[in-house]
Amino acid sequence: MTTRIAHAGLAARRMSAEQAAGLILPGMTVGMSGFTGAGYPKAVPLALATRIAAAHERGDKFALRILTGASTAPELDGALARVGGIDFRLPYQSDPELRARINAGQIEYMDIHLGQVAQYAWCGFLGKIDVALIEVAGILPDGRLLPSTSVGNNKTWLDLADKVILEVNRRQPEGLDGMHDIYYGTALPPHRKPIPLLQPGDRIGEPYLRCDLDKVIAVVESDAPDRLGRFAPPDxxxxxxxxxxxxxxxxxxxxxxxxxxxxxxxxxxxxxxxxxxxxxxxxxxxxxxxxxxxxxxxxxxxxxxxxxxxxxxxxxxxxxxxxxxxxxxxxxxxxxxxxxxxxxxxxxxxxxxxxxxxxxxxxxxxxxxxxxxxxxxxxxxxxxxxxxxxxxxxxxxxxxxxxxxxxxxxxxxxxxxxxxxxxxxxxxxxxxxxxxxxxxxxxxxxxxxxxxxxxxxxxxxxxxxxxxxxxxxxxxxxxxxxxxxxxxxxxxxxxxxxxxxx
Incomplete structure (x- = not known):
């Protein structure tokens, strides 16, 4: 890739994180990328937390329903929880700030098997998804998306959300290209068919995420690493x-x-x-x-x-x-x-x-x-x-x-x-x-x-x-x-x- 945003139409929708955060409104349900501290959006959530804090200082209510793949990092869960910007969260979390507020009864939290989240979303159990905020490693000339270090529920959020905001992170290695396998053959009961995967390494899908380009309302460039901790040596x-x-x-x-x-x-x-x-x-x-x-x-x-x-x-x-x-x-x-x-x-x-x-x-x-x-x-x-x-x-x-x-x-x-x-x-x-x-x-x-x-x-x-x-x-x-x-x-x-x- 000669540029991380190779689609001309999407390149024209570039804006700052602050401008993109302004498109997310109080009470919305936002499906965000991120799974166990990898592949989460890093710029827009911080800008969104600043916007929410300012709204609360004015006496305005501003909180969101946040859906992800799994846990994220302080720039997302911690920042939004700290300013009172989350009123509902699923399916998994590990941030101390968020955990404390869940246990204090300030945030509703749904603990759910990770394998069930996509089905819950497709069946409408989680309500309407207003915005998908997804980090990607790049955008191809035809508009397909190169996934980053995690896939999680990104396919589901992109498919179901009314609007999409993309964070294109230059820190994600371009060598990820070809590592992903995005399967688009799932269906809801009673129309399911067997999934044709017989070995862990089988490739049954596509290397890129699809997205309805008409739904993309903002493209934000970022340059930040996944914020992952170190595990101590085994005791x-x-x-x-x-x-x-x-x-x-x-x-x-x-x-x-x-x-x-x-x-x-x-x-x-x-x-x-x-x-x-x-x-x-x-x-x-x-x-x-x-x-x-x-x-x-x-x-x-x-x-x-x-x-x-x-x-x-x-x-x-x-x-x-x-x-x-x-x-x-x-x-x-x-x-x-x-x-x-x-x-x-x-x-x-x-x-x-x-x-x-x-x-x-x-x-x-x-x-x-x-x-x-x-x-x-x-x-x-x-x-x-x-x-x-x-x-x-x-x-x-x-x-x-x-x-x-x-x-x-x-x-x-x-x-x-x-x-x-x-x-x-x-x-x-x-x-x-x-x-x-x-x-x-x-x-x-x-x-x-x-x-x-x-x-x-x-x-x-x-x-x-x-x-x-x-x-x-x-x-x-x-x-x-x-x-x-x-x-x-x-x-x-x-x-x-x-x-x-x-």
Missing amino acids: EASRRIAGHLVEFFHHEIAAGRLGDQLLPLQSGVGNIANAVLGGLREGGFRGLTAFTEVIQDGMLELIGDGTIEMASATSLSLSPEGVEEFVRRIDFYRQHIVLRPQEMSNHAELVRRLGCIAMNGMVEADLYGNVNSTHVAGSRIINGIGGSGDFARNGFLSCFMSPSTAKDGAISALVPMVSHVDHTEHDVGLVVTEQGLADLRGLSPKQRARAVIAQCAHPDYRPMLQDYFDRACRDSYGKHTPHLLNEALSWHQRYLDSGSMR
């Missing part, structure tokens, strides 16, 4: 969790339930996920594949050294060092990475067909394998369920991982009953802590409880869990899933009252 607990999981994979291969190349991997974000990925390399695995949502530094390293041969995702969530490595070898990575819309990366049909191995973090699990991955003490949202449920329910194997304790031992990650359920016992195959791994497949509730206590609980809490379980087996109303209802959540209440579950 001892993370390395032990990784070791347990890799050992389990070798056991499954020996038992004939997995092949040497496993099955397509899905990995959440964070230190534990990076540790598990590193453990696969150390465990001698080669030629693996991934069908996941996010490629972060750990997975990029495995692609770079051949441990992972092909990875499909919807976003590149890389540290500054990871971005530097990605850009340096972008021609190589373009042969081994496919970026798709999240309705494809998280599609139940594809996850089930490919037989993904889902590896995700959790806040807590209970004796029977129910998992809470979103809330503290049942009421304070952390980030959201993200895509973990898409893979846990539909994958071949569902693994949930966490250190056995938190807050210097004041909190146990294994409790009698979780304070909030995101993944029921029916969708959880493995629970893994640094203490060990509980394989819950094929077990009854009481058998699961014994495995969780023996394999995963911290020694400081194991006797407490065993005592609760023994008394529940004796005194519970029913003996199938024994619980003492007056004690089931007492550990959480004790923490709120005293600062410790002990």
